[in-house]
Amino acid sequence: MAKAAAPDVAPTPRHQHLIVTVYGLYARHQDGTFAIADLVQLLGDLGVEAAGVRSSVSRLKKRGVLVSVKRGSSAAYKLSPELEDVFSAGDERIFAPRRADKDDAWLLASFSVPETQRHLRHKLRSILTRIGCGQVSPGLWIAPGNLAPDVEHQLQRAGLMEYVELFRATHLTGGHLDEKVGQWWDLPSLEALYTDFIARHQPVLSRWEDHEEEAGPAERLKQAFVDYVPMVTQWRRLPYMDPGLPEEYLPENWHGLAAQELFTRLHEHLGPKAHEYALSIVGSPAKSAEPAVTTV
Template identity: 50%
Template sequence: MTTHVGDRKGPREPQVPRHHQLIVSLFGLYARQHGGGLAVATIIALMQDIGVESTGTRSSISRLKKRGVIDSVQVGGRNGYALAPSVIETFNEGDDRIFHPRRAKKGDQWLLATFTVPESQRHIRHKIRSSLVRMGFGSVTPGLWIAPGYLRDSVLAYFDTRGLDEYLEFFMADHVGGADLHKNIGSWWDLPALDALYSDFLEHNRGILEAWLQREQLPGDHGSDARAFADYLVLITQWRRLPYLDPGLPIEFLPENWNALEAERLFQKLHALLAPRAERHADRAIENQVVAG
């Protein structure tokens, strides 16, 4: 059973990713390296490696197709799926942010965003707001949003490719005085909620790193590639939203003992340790399924 981050009524269990989230990670990590598509049998086999039954996988595939995330394709003469063209760029944009998160410095500029949407297009207003949150913006007022300045290029590209840039104005700005910026950042972003997400990530993954480091000390087999794949797919699925919710705010403006710093180090260690093993396992499964077809 998965508990919500904000639930403090009892001991908090680490949040377990949902099946469709794991499948999205599977496509993001491996489908693009193999022509973009994965056979249905491959998806089922790889999801079984992390304990997901075929019925759960098929149900999640159907849900992702209805949402327009994946499209039906033929892979080696077999039924399969590929990322929809409309989301491929989103995955490409996410690579640097997920695997190489940046942190702004105290004196860096800020990126400000404001938008105007006619009352008759409320759905556009909601889409813009949710997109700003997804890109890591904090809300200064309902009509003014702020993010670290280094995000400028990725933010402009994000809204341009989605046809939303006509509603927005962006500005680069320096903080030159006035109210306490440290205090305001705590109101523009929900820092306690972010810190709780990092705490959950650490709680779930510290033991996994320790277990793999112990395996490294053993002679012979250091642990199967299949086990590494299962741990890595869950790791990526847990991690990939965090560099978006946390835009890399300057450490000087964050609470003491900010869990993000330890979480980033833990992720990088596990990524370096597990990614090559996981890729070997996924590559074998994908190649075997194509040959079998």
């Protein structure tokens, strides 16, 4: 049986991905808008040159992720209003993911696309893979039942629900379901992504726990931002590729569990400090709210 593919080990975050993370975390609490000068400063702290910021913003504008606006006499960009529901839906998936229980129902997605519209098959498969579904056969995909609202929302947003039937199901066949899970999802590739995340960011947590008081307050806030944004950028796609399978069906010593714990600790430790620093550049702490970001 075919497996839903996962990408290779994550590269260093691209400039566009960092910008989307910064907007998702902080801009929605500033009416979704950043002055370009503020964005250049924040991305400069992350090692991105001003020319790279402007070039990446231009690409995001062409993709419809950002739109240009006037902020006083300055140029500024804001998130496209059409993406607000995407970011909102991503908040829970990224910051409060749910792992299914062994006795939960499964979601089955069966689709059939006319030969004259075969290009839609690739689009359907890409969406199902990106949201964490596994492939049972070319036209039948599976996911834990709690992903049903996300799957339906993504398919409706793409205008593809007319080709898909969704079912809640219970596994009745005998045998070891964990073996089937290993056929339906490419768990080794996902494991490699989690292993890479731990390798990159466990030293960050250790450094903060061991040496947090060595820098002054302002330096700590800035360093928290510098450490936090790339961490969230690497992490934010993983909860979508990982369907949140029951622990009983996962390989022994599955690194996804340790990676989730590491992300949670870093988010709790660095998130408030990074948020305070970002708002010191772009706005008032009085406008602060819970961070939010998604997978655009």
